[in-house]
Amino acid sequence: MTRLKHYDNLNTARFVTFGCYNNLPLLTDDREKEIFLKHLDNGRNVHNFKLLGYVLMPNHVHLVIWPSADLKLGLVIGEIKSLSAREILGLWQDQNRGILKELVNRRGEKNRHVFWKRRCYDHNCRTPDIVREKINYCHDNPVKKGLVESAGDWGWSSYNWYLGRKDGPIAIDEFGI
Template structure:
């Protein structure tokens, strides 16, 4: 088989297309990453902006929030969309609102980070905070849902950001154990 045949076959596979299956009534484990996996969640202020918009989008779409963690270069959320709201609506609005305010905040600080975040979309130069795609997983059982919540809680320890789960302020762990938390769970 020649190189041209292989190229033709690969074009038809759409290797980078991630399918999202909307299972109504199913808890979802969602991961989305910062642009080029850069560590853009370096400051508490940036994390606070994200939390503010997570609260706002949650209030608007009334989804159930069961777990989350903000890592330096990505976010995990465990949620249950309700009232026939599509996950893509929730995540799209959350990413859009948070990116807009974070980039506006950085503009005020006159940071040199923008060179790394430049993208050309629709013939216009813009700045990207998030990767365009996200990953989602249907949690079909309570056990899977609990495993995903635990995964969120353990992530900062596994990545060496803190020694103890309760030391990471930016996850749902603190809420589950009655400690001061940045966000309440359902």
């Protein structure tokens, strides 16, 4: 398969999407979501990018980030995915979770468990209006998928942060919506 091209050093926000292996709903428990957000926050601090918006869905993630000038987006997202997958899969192995049977992928001579799809998609947000559109898309996603009736009812997005509730699971960097 061809690799998706990531354009770096654009000095714009990026809308990033990536999914769980085989579109399985692997982000259903709060613990797994907390683990992912911990690694996202650590990645933000280590690699100096701004998190402008996000949503964690059962089978995928959307992020709106503003990368630093020298950030290699694909590598950083890969690192966040790798670290979060290792921790979640380790937790599931300790718990002997049955879902692990569905997460086996053969590479060469080895079978291994996978959590995320290999690729991520990113969109260059060229204007503040497009940034707002993508943040709103994140917030509307749980409603469109029928998970909640109102965006504020979904605790795993930046929606409530933008309403002034700063006690959410991860801080958002100010964008000025």
